[in-house]
Every structure is written in C-alpha cells, then in structure tokens.
Amino acid sequence: MFENLSDKLQRSFKNLRGQGSITDENISDALREIRLALLESDVNLAVVTELVEHIRARAMGSQVATALSPTEQIVKIVHDELVNVLGKDTARFQKSSQPPSVILMAGLQGSGKTTTSGKLAQWLKKAGHRPMLVSVDVYRPAAREQLAIVARSINANLYEGDIKGEPADSRLVERLAREARREAANFGCDMLIVDTAGRNHIDSELMDEMAGLKKLLSPSEILFIADAMTGQDAVNSAKAFNDRLTITGAILTKMDGDARGGAALSIRHVTGAPIKFLGTGEKPDAFEPFHPDRIVSRIMGHGDIATLLERAEERLDRGKAEQFAKKALSGDGFTLEDFRDQLRQIKKMGSMKSILKMLPSVGPFAGMQQAIDNVDEGQFTRVESIINSMTRKERLDHEIINGNRRKRIAKGSGTTVQDVNNLLRQYAQMRKVFKTMGSGGGMKAQQRMMSQMQGRQRFGR
Structure with missing residues (x-):
C-alpha cells in the first residue's frame, strides 16, 4: 500500500541529484514535490505541513552531515522525520495486573473488527496467551455468528451467552460483557477480546455504549480498528473515538489493498495513539505487529528485509x-x-x-x-x-x-x-x-x- 508514496518520494529526490549543495531554491523544489507526494497519498494536511517544515529546518540547519550529497541528506532527513511521525519504537501490548486483561475493539461497521478480533486472538495464542473472544454486537445476529465461525477456524475460546427473548440494548451488551469476563477468569484465560457493535457513522448512541463498556470493564487496551482504504475518513473516525474514549492504539486493516498509506502516517499524529498491528490479508495469520522503522524503510524504497x-x-x-x-x-x-x-x-x-x-x-x-x-x-x-x-x-x-x-x-x-x-x-x-x-x-x-x-x-x- 506504500508503493505510490514511495514512488512519488523517489521522484522528488531525483530533482536534487547532481546538485553541489542544498540551497533555498533546490530545497524548495524538492519540498514542493514531497508535500505533493504526501497529500496525494492521503496524509492529513496538518501532518504534511508540520513534516515539511521540520524537513526544511533540518535541511537548512547545522545538523546536516557535510559528507553526504544533497540527495543523501534529504533522504536521511525525510527518513528520520517519518520515523518521528510514526513513533520510533514498536508499540507494546498493555496487560492488567489482574487477569483477564480486557481488549476493547472499537470502530465503525465494516472496518474489519470481527475478523481482526480473530487475528488478534491467533497472534496472542502464538505468543503463549489464552485469549477468549466475545461479541457484544446484539443488534446484528450475523455479527455474533461471524465471530463464532472465526473462533472455530482458529480453535479459540468463545463466550456466546444466551440473548434469546431479551431486547437488544445497552443493558444486554453490558450483561454479556460482564459474563464473558467472569467466564474467561473461570477458564483460566488471561485475555478477553471484546468485539463491539459498529455503526455506519459516529453517533451518540454508539459512543455512550462504548463509554459504558469502558467503565464496566476497565480495559487495558482500547484498540481502534481502521480500514486503511478509507483514508482521511479513518483518521477522522479515530480522532472522534479518541476524544471520547482515549484509545490506546490502532490497527490498520486491508493493508494489502490499494490504500494510499496516508492513514498510517496520520492516525498517530492526530490521536497520539500508536499503530500496533497491520492486517495484511484475509487469512488468520495475515496479521503483523507495526514496526515504524520497517514501515518507513518500505516508504523510502529500502524494503523490509527484517519482516x-x-x-x-x-x-x-x-x-x-x-x-x-x-x-x-x-x-x-x-x-x-x-x-x-x-x-x-x-x-x-x-x-x-x-x-x-x-x-x-x-x-x-x-x-x-x-x-x-x-x-x-x-x-x-x-x-x-x-x-x-x-x-x-x-x-x-x-x-x-x-x-x-x-x-x-x-x-x-x-x-x-x-x-x-x-x-x-x-x-x-x-x-x-x-x-x-x-x-x-x-x-x-x-x-x-x-x-x-x-x-x-x-x-x-
């Protein structure tokens, strides 16, 4: 998904080749190309503006190594600034002192919460944990059935609960969540992944329900699931969820599609929450931790040999x-x-x-x-x-x-x-x-x- 951004950045670097030194004129030309490349890749405007100004200040400042050519200098500066935007270190997974640690999955309908919940459970199992899954989406029976299918496919623990005859409302949602936490503790599961209901758009009912679950479960992680294909819409939704819930991280889904990459560069800057995982396909193992330095390496055209x-x-x-x-x-x-x-x-x-x-x-x-x-x-x-x-x-x-x-x-x-x-x-x-x-x-x-x-x-x- 970063190929377009990588190609555009490589073209902007070419303009500096053959230049003896960095000047106001050639750096302005290069920064104009970099700015355009970022905007065309759907990076948030505020992020682009700040990033470009940081690059300009460093390029014209005393931090530049004189042994490097102008192109090498700019490449290094852009690399360092992109790492700063995404975070220098791989985000760590938080756990509560008293198991089970609750992971609340948040996001809009269609962002891939249910599939991602299963992938996260699979990843946790490989890491030696015993996760349990529960769906509290009582409004769409198909959502609960989908999670049951996902859980069976990866042989993960699932709490279904009995909801027959009860009205689909926040009280039922909280009862399921409470029972699932108790069930996870009884079965010795150290992680409880709560797949929540989504909406087609942000509304007060959705946010109130999420706030109620946060208060009830005291989750160690509130992960916002963002469809990378939606670009700036994913960034705006992440900000709305963060303003109300204070998310601890984000997971970008559909990274194997035609997304332009802007969401990855924008979400952390806008919310302050790190990106923790990437969904890279449909299979349960198409899921990987987000390594900022490796992603920047891909963007810069240097590949990702480590992954x-x-x-x-x-x-x-x-x-x-x-x-x-x-x-x-x-x-x-x-x-x-x-x-x-x-x-x-x-x-x-x-x-x-x-x-x-x-x-x-x-x-x-x-x-x-x-x-x-x-x-x-x-x-x-x-x-x-x-x-x-x-x-x-x-x-x-x-x-x-x-x-x-x-x-x-x-x-x-x-x-x-x-x-x-x-x-x-x-x-x-x-x-x-x-x-x-x-x-x-x-x-x-x-x-x-x-x-x-x-x-x-x-x-x-």
Whole structure:
C-alpha cells in the first residue's frame, strides 16, 4: 500500500541529484514535490505541513552531515522525520495486573473488527496467551455468528451467552460483557477480546455504549480498528473515538489493498495513539505487529528485509531449507522433486507480489520491483501441476523426459508441451547456476541468477 508514496518520494529526490549543495531554491523544489507526494497519498494536511517544515529546518540547519550529497541528506532527513511521525519504537501490548486483561475493539461497521478480533486472538495464542473472544454486537445476529465461525477456524475460546427473548440494548451488551469476563477468569484465560457493535457513522448512541463498556470493564487496551482504504475518513473516525474514549492504539486493516498509506502516517499524529498491528490479508495469520522503522524503510524504497526474514523463519521448515541448499549447491543432486518442494515452501510465505514488495526498490532489485505488476501468481500452480504429472522417475531424472513423455505430462497437467519445455529449460538453467555457486563461482553466479529473475517473472518468458 506504500508503493505510490514511495514512488512519488523517489521522484522528488531525483530533482536534487547532481546538485553541489542544498540551497533555498533546490530545497524548495524538492519540498514542493514531497508535500505533493504526501497529500496525494492521503496524509492529513496538518501532518504534511508540520513534516515539511521540520524537513526544511533540518535541511537548512547545522545538523546536516557535510559528507553526504544533497540527495543523501534529504533522504536521511525525510527518513528520520517519518520515523518521528510514526513513533520510533514498536508499540507494546498493555496487560492488567489482574487477569483477564480486557481488549476493547472499537470502530465503525465494516472496518474489519470481527475478523481482526480473530487475528488478534491467533497472534496472542502464538505468543503463549489464552485469549477468549466475545461479541457484544446484539443488534446484528450475523455479527455474533461471524465471530463464532472465526473462533472455530482458529480453535479459540468463545463466550456466546444466551440473548434469546431479551431486547437488544445497552443493558444486554453490558450483561454479556460482564459474563464473558467472569467466564474467561473461570477458564483460566488471561485475555478477553471484546468485539463491539459498529455503526455506519459516529453517533451518540454508539459512543455512550462504548463509554459504558469502558467503565464496566476497565480495559487495558482500547484498540481502534481502521480500514486503511478509507483514508482521511479513518483518521477522522479515530480522532472522534479518541476524544471520547482515549484509545490506546490502532490497527490498520486491508493493508494489502490499494490504500494510499496516508492513514498510517496520520492516525498517530492526530490521536497520539500508536499503530500496533497491520492486517495484511484475509487469512488468520495475515496479521503483523507495526514496526515504524520497517514501515518507513518500505516508504523510502529500502524494503523490509527484517519482516521478510521473520516470516521465513516462522513459516518455512529450516531442515528442508538446509537439505535443499546442500542438494542445490551440489548441482546434480537438485531434482525436479526438490524444485517442487521449494515452490511449496515459498507459497507458505504468501503471494510472490507480497514477497517482492518487501525487497528494496533501489539498487539491484529495482528491475524486480518494476516487474511486480506482471507477476502471474497462477504460474506457481501450473508449474506444480506439471511436476505432479510426471512419474517419480521423471522427477528424479529429467533427462529421460522425451517428446512422448512431454505430451503425456502436458495433457495430464492441463498445460501445453511448450509450457513443459519452458519449465524444463528453466530448471536446467537453475541447476547450472547452483552448480557454479557450489564450485566457487558464487558471486558471478548470483549476479546471473538475479539477472535471470529480473527478466523472467514467469516461467518461459
């Protein structure tokens, strides 16, 4: 979601290249571009104004390192100021001294509160906690049923309660919340996630109900769930909730969509509350802590290798990876079966687009970033189908795959003979590269492999 902002900032930096020093004239031109880039990315006007003025003061002040070029100076200053806006440290999760710690989920209808409640429960379970979920949205039966489905999908504790025959009002809401807290304590759950009702807009009834829950439950966290796709509307809603409830943090949802990124840069500045998590997809594990420095690194085009490595460590089988590396570097030991297994491992990390977006958009990775839009995710499935249509003997020895076998494999996988040929050719090239790396030609081989990857985002291209 930060690609547009990143691209616009990179263009503004280019205007300073070749300049001998920072002057009033060239810094004004660059700041005009930076200001426009931020506004077009839906960053709050007050945030933009303050940010630009801070950049100007630092750029023309004595803090600038004389060893850096004008472009490097501005890049560093913009990086530092964006970190200041988002917060320098990853926000910590607050817990009460007496369990269960209550987490109140706030936000408008459609912002993703229910799905996010489930994701948060899943994240807490992985961290060693025992969360319980409860929905106090008594106005929409579908909302309570949705949370029940989410809870079952992640095997989380859920308090449903009996609401039949009772009027849907704040008294019922508070009874459910009170009973859920008691149930969580009885079952030894140390966290209670309360999925609240939403509205299509801010109104006094909603705020009164939320204020009543806050008074009743004394939550350790009041998290505002913001749909990043709504831009400034999310910022305005966050401010309204904060003015009434004093939120402790925000969670941005739908970060895998076409949001322009402004909400992330604005909410903390407007409310003073940190962003704590990001929702990056529909699956329960598409949820990650918000690291300000990593997000700024993405915005600046430097990628987010740290998150990529964490994701790999969490989802990939280290033993299989080491076994694959040993086989691959031996050259001849790398089979089509190994190739297929590695494709399956990569798919565990998410879509190829999401992986590529975490790589830097500058330097040797620049060409790969430009090819993101051309990535065909379905190609992985087709390649796996082709390899699955081979016999085990063929997967272990690709040289026996003659013309007749290729026709049979293509028919069995629902592809063409050309697709099979392209895969085998690509596989043969990879074997050569790996063998060269294993025999001591590592650096040149890696450069060749990078060039091939940049030129082929699809097998056979």
